[in-house]
Amino acid sequence: MGILVISGVDGIVGRTAAIATALAAQVGDADAILLPHTVDGRELAGRLAARLGRPVLADAVEVAVDGDRLVATHSVFGGNFTTTAAAEGAAPIITVRDGEFDATTLPGASTVDAAGLAASGAATDATVVSSTPIVIDSSRPDLKSARVVVSGGRGLGSKENFAIVEQLADALGAAVGASRVAVDSGYAAPNLQVGQTGVAVSPELYIAVGISGAIQHRAGMQTAKTIVAVNNDPDAPIFEIADYGVVGDLFEVVPQLVAALKA
């Protein structure tokens, strides 16, 4: 099989159309083109698909060879359903969910560095006016790939109180997450949002603090192996999917948990 794995996609902002043109000329009769499912990876995939007349299998969590074709596995509706799909009529372009699968392990895979392509500016490209690095706390693990995630929600009540979530995360060596309410209320940074419209996580352990567990939040974390919840509302939907739950005041329970972990 000839499988092209496109790397370097995180360095192409503002050059996507030109690089799609350059890539299209290199693809030939490749059996598949694999890209990361990022903003620029998706733009490249869409442009290549339109240009080459190849279908896209988007957001694959796994890709496998099945006879003479590739089959992509998709996790749908927050992991409630799993589907497999393949291309028909032409070889596929596949975007792969971040951190889920190492495409270079596929048989016959070769890598093309998108950022390194000699792509002269296309009329259809965007201009990057400015790029400002975002200062992030790098002392904690990355949310998407963390083994343990501690998330806080509405129950925290303020940005100051959200420190309780961070203390628990640090005691566990965990990444910090947040519900949409917590983000919208300014308790936590937008890049920490877990759920339907934020990051989807699937850690070994997910601890939900003061999160009611609205269906949109569950869509981003319900595939966690073990779920622990602390909430003062016994009817909170988070308890329907929790392996272990404590109905109580998080301001009592969580500091006690932190102390017990440090003991």
Add this chain to the structure above:
Amino acid sequence: MKIVVLVKEVPDTYGERRLDLDTGLLDRSGDQVIDEINERALEVALLVKDQDKSTEVVVVSVGPDQVKDALRKKLLAMGADRAIHVVDDELAAADALKTARALTDAVRGESADLIVAGNESTDGRGGVVPAMVAEFLGLPLLGSLSEVRLTGAAVEGTRVDEEVEHRLSAPLPAVVTVTEKSAEARFPNFMGVMGAKKKPLEQQSAGELGSVGTVILSVAERPARAAGTIIEDEGDGGTKIAEYLKAQGLVK
């Protein structure tokens, strides 16, 4: 100024969303709504129209016949001027490429200055259709913008990646996709709801979609999570959790 907004009907995220276990296709028996991200995309367009009343805002959707009701009751009522609805049996199981072909056919004749779409739908979450439309039309794409500004002959926007905030610009005509941070959608008011009844809503069939596509091979439903242990805090809730985590081998 003419702005086209690409919209889609999806299962309501507030309800239980399902796939048909025989076909792997969307089960549309539950509540269907215009995707929230599309309401925000329309809001971005309407904010331009608020400033310049001569702006024409056209919503374009591909989907089954019922979508026309949502287009009228929601999006025309919010303030869009017209709606184009591509409805065709050939589109029943259409993948992203076929959908993009159908949208492109519907949009091409509009010669819009700006095309606005959501960054990804809440159901498929593919997020590749706008790029396909941009490529078919030979237009720039500014993807996943949290802010959009029109500055004369260009569109500018802010895209926040994990580690970098980019300010991007492209000359019009252009395609942009917006995130949930872009705008809070307005509610249709009484005048809007009444006015929507008289606004043009054109239904058309799809053009040539081609034989290239994707096919679903299998679909499986995740088993429900087994019921867990839920306790009332009696002053030792934190300690109990620590004991549970240790018993499960999740902490040392």
